[in-house]
Amino acid sequence: MAENKHKLLEVKGLTMDFGGLRAVDSVTLEVHEGDIAALIGPNGAGKTTFFNCITGIYDPTKGDILLHPKGLKTRRLNGLKPNKVTEMGLARTFQNIRLFPDMTVLENVMIGRHCRTKSGIFRAVVRGKRVREEERQIVESSYQLLEKVGLADFANEFSKNLPYGAQRRLEIARAMATDPFLLLLDEPAAGMNPQETADLEQLICKISAEEQIAILLIEHDMKLVMNISDPIYVMEYGKKIAEGNPQEIKDNPKVIEAYLGEETDA
Amino acid sequence: MIQNLKQSLIVSVWFVFLTFPLMVVRVNTMDQVVIWRWMNMVWVAIGSFILSYLWRYMLARQQVRKKVADEGVEIRSRTQLLLEDMSFRYKAMGIILLAALVFPLVFDTYQSTIMISALIYVVLGLGLNISVGLAGLLDLGYVAFFGVGAYSYALLNHHFDLGFWITLPIGGILGCLFGIVLGFPILRLRGDYLAIVTLGFGMIFKVVMENWDGLSFGPSGIANIDKPSFFGMDLSLANSTIYIYYIMIALVIFTILVTNRLKNSRIGRAWIAMREDEIACVAMGIDIARTKLSAYALGAFWAGMVGVLFASKTTFINPASFTFMESAIILSIVVLGGMGSILGVIIGAFFLILLPEYMRAFSEYRMLAFGAAMVLMMIFRPQGIISNLRQTYEYKGSKDKINNG
Ligand SMILES: Nc1ncnc2c1ncn2[C@@H]1O[C@H](COP(=O)(O)OP(=O)(O)OP(=O)(O)O)[C@@H](O)[C@H]1O
Ligand SMILES: [Mg+2]
Numbered sequence: 001m002a003e004n005k006h007k008l009l010e011v012k013g014l015t016m017d018f019g020g021l022r023a024v025d026s027v028t029l030e031v032h033e034g035d036i037a038a039l040i041g042p043n044g045a046g047k048t049t050f051f052n053c054i055t056g057i058y059d060p061t062k063g064d065i066l067l068h069p070k071g072l073k074t075r076r077l078n079g080l081k082p083n084k085v086t087e088m089g090l091a092r093t094f095q096n097i098r099l100f101p102d103m104t105v106l107e108n109v110m111i112g113r114h115c116r117t118k119s120g121i122f123r124a125v126v127r128g129k130r131v132r133e134e135e136r137q138i139v140e141s142s143y144q145l146l147e148k149v150g151l152a153d154f155a156n157e158f159s160k161n162l163p164y165g166a167q168r169r170l171e172i173a174r175a176m177a178t179d180p181f182l183l184l185l186d187e188p189a190a191g192m193n194p195q196e197t198a199d200l201e202q203l204i205c206k207i208s209a210e211e212q213i214a215i216l217l218i219e220h221d222m223k224l225v226m227n228i229s230d231p232i233y234v235m236e237y238g239k240k241i242a243e244g245n246p247q248e249i250k251d252n253p254k255v256i257e258a259y260l261g262e263e264t265d266a
Numbered sequence: 267m268i269q270n271l272k273q274s275l276i277v278s279v280w281f282v283f284l285t286f287p288l289m290v291v292r293v294n295t296m297d298q299v300v301i302w303r304w305m306n307m308v309w310v311a312i313g314s315f316i317l318s319y320l321w322r323y324m325l326a327r328q329q330v331r332k333k334v335a336d337e338g339v340e341i342r343s344r345t346q347l348l349l350e351d352m353s354f355r356y357k358a359m360g361i362i363l364l365a366a367l368v369f370p371l372v373f374d375t376y377q378s379t380i381m382i383s384a385l386i387y388v389v390l391g392l393g394l395n396i397s398v399g400l401a402g403l404l405d406l407g408y409v410a411f412f413g414v415g416a417y418s419y420a421l422l423n424h425h426f427d428l429g430f431w432i433t434l435p436i437g438g439i440l441g442c443l444f445g446i447v448l449g450f451p452i453l454r455l456r457g458d459y460l461a462i463v464t465l466g467f468g469m470i471f472k473v474v475m476e477n478w479d480g481l482s483f484g485p486s487g488i489a490n491i492d493k494p495s496f497f498g499m500d501l502s503l504a505n506s507t508i509y510i511y512y513i514m515i516a517l518v519i520f521t522i523l524v525t526n527r528l529k530n531s532r533i534g535r536a537w538i539a540m541r542e543d544e545i546a547c548v549a550m551g552i553d554i555a556r557t558k559l560s561a562y563a564l565g566a567f568w569a570g571m572v573g574v575l576f577a578s579k580t581t582f583i584n585p586a587s588f589t590f591m592e593s594a595i596i597l598s599i600v601v602l603g604g605m606g607s608i609l610g611v612i613i614g615a616f617f618l619i620l621l622p623e624y625m626r627a628f629s630e631y632r633m634l635a636f637g638a639a640m641v642l643m644m645i646f647r648p649q650g651i652i653s654n655l656r657q658t659y660e661y662k663g664s665k666d667k668i669n670n671g
Contacts, residue, residue: 081548082545083551083553094546098549100546100547102538102542103538103539104658107538111536114536114539114550115550115552121560121564124527124532125524135532139661155659177550
């Protein structure tokens with residue numbers, strides 16, 4: 001981690017309790033500009049819960065989530081509604097794909113543009129020049145995003161009819177449509193075959209490099225994680241047990257133990 | 267095929283056997299003779315055979331479709347393709363409009379009156395379609411907004427002598443405000459809870475109107491409401507019916523235009539996204555509370571407007587016109603027509619309002635036939651008459667880029 005890089009997300013001592021269950025236990029984590037950070041850990045470690053806290057779906061029990069947008073003042077995300085968090089420039093995808101099944105692929109992405117556009121009810125009814133221009137821009141930028149993730153040919157299909165891997169890429173495109181500077185991906189490679197995973201790896205690198213979007217991803221595919229991520233954070237039973245670059249993580253005895261325990265079970 | 271015929275045959279024999287004592291044998295106790303009604307047996311046999319065969323045939327067809335759909339290939343029926351063809355759409359709309367315009371000149375007052383009530387339900391269906399069909403917010407008390415519109419005209423006309431044309435927008439706006447007021451407490455509710463609470467609202471409206479004599483004149487209602495004025499002239503009954511008919515046609519066209527634009531706008535997409543997946547929707551930066559309220563308010567707006575027209579058409583209203591039954595019918599229109607589809611809702615409204623009207627001849631059986639039709643519909647076409655027309659968007663430049671890439 002280079003010290004001079006701008007810090008975008010800073011999570012300090014984040015704790016989330018569900019009744020008696022402490023799903024996330026004082027986790028501290030940082031994502032810097034240009035990072036492809038990864039959050040790994042065995043099933044049930046609390047990774048998704050961590051994402052849900054950051055994105056406003058849960059209100060964390062303790063801790064601070066601070067967002068430092070470049071050139072703007074720092075915002076504390078605790079207790080903000082998810083849509084406010086997204087407006088602030090932090091977008092996400094879901095582990096269990098959550099597309100809008102009866103909308104077309106293009107419309108799914110267009111939804112992402114909602115918070116960056118303005119026309120209201122009266123304008124929509126009158127449909128003046130401004131609205132038509134705005135609609136044109138929404139369609140255009142959505143199309144371009146689809147081209148980026150390689151789904152432009154499917155633009156007018158219903159999203160429920162897409163193959164699994166394509167649905168995951170569509171989720172990424174939809175999240176990118178909200179103009180984020182930080183993108184949270186929850187197991188983007190889950191259910192993908194090796195070829196699709198390789199394509200995804202390229203896509204993530206491309207997003208990071210070309211769009212200047214920092215990425216924090218949860219992933220079980222170790223090859224993918226080790227190839228592209230730095231830093232890597234490891235969670236187990238809600239606690240952060242390690243952080244560092246891929247080499248440090250591979251050599252960390254605690255991580256080996258956490259994963260070996262899992263691998264012998266499998 | 268053969269299998270189906272065989273099965274149907276068995277069913278029909280079974281039915282004949284079951285109904286034999288009831289339908290065929292009749293003991294005349296006076297003359298102490300048994301009458302054998304063999305004709306009845308033939309009818310039962312033929313009827314049950316045909317019904318059973320149809321049933322099997324439809325089920326088989328649905329199975330095939332499902333299989334194809336599961337394989338990821340999308341089946342688009344011929345009607346669907348036709349409806350997505352714009353030039354066909356414009357032609358069809360032209361013809362329908364023409365037919366609608368000459369209707370009251372060709373048919374008598376009675377027919378026009380029936381048509382007016384069907385059109386009222388078209389507007390109600392399109393309004394409810396916003397909250398139920400597009401935004402996915404079940405509303406079982408929609409008739410309350412209709413009542414708000416009707417009472418606002420009746421009362422404003424009674425106390426302040428306000429005319430129809432001024433009250434029409436007022437009714438809409440009042441409906442809208444009620445939508446927002448009722449929308450707030452139910453923002454957090456979903457599914458069953460939402461259904462129960464909205465049902466309650468509908469009931470409360472009726473109970474309040476029945477008991478708040480000072481405001482609403484109680485169960486006896488308000489009479490002598492003015493019909494719409496035509497440049498200050500008094501019209502004969504026939505003419506005023508025709509006049510209201512044309513107002514109604516204009517209102518329907520206005521509703522279709524506006525709801526269609528809303529549906530294909532930024533707001534409309536947000537409604538649909540909220541219906542599809544609320545969590546994904548809010549995670550994409552859409553303010554759920556605002557989106558819900560706008561759906562409720564805009565749905566209620568149409569009910570308020572058309573309520574004003576209803577009051578002016580009947581010239582008399584009382585709380586009995588705003589029962590849960592009305593809400594249920596409007597909801598059926600939306601579900602039967604196809605959630606979210608404007609064309610579907612229009613067809614659904616005509617189907618549900620006109621059919622019982624013209625089946626009056628079979629008065630005893632009409633509700634039975636009506637119920638059976640609904641059940642069959644839900645089994646064989648759960649998505650409604652018209653489903654899911656996709657919205658496509660033009661984007662220049664996309665073609666060459668796809669080809670290059
Ligand atoms: N809404 C909730 N209510 C109660 N317990 C929950 C809730 N959400 C998650 N948990 C619990 O919190 C723990 C962490 O779950 P989480 O989904 O965050 O794990 P994960 O690291 O994402 O696992 P996986 O790799 O399987 O996705 C689990 O024990 C889970 O049962
Ligand atoms: Mg998870």
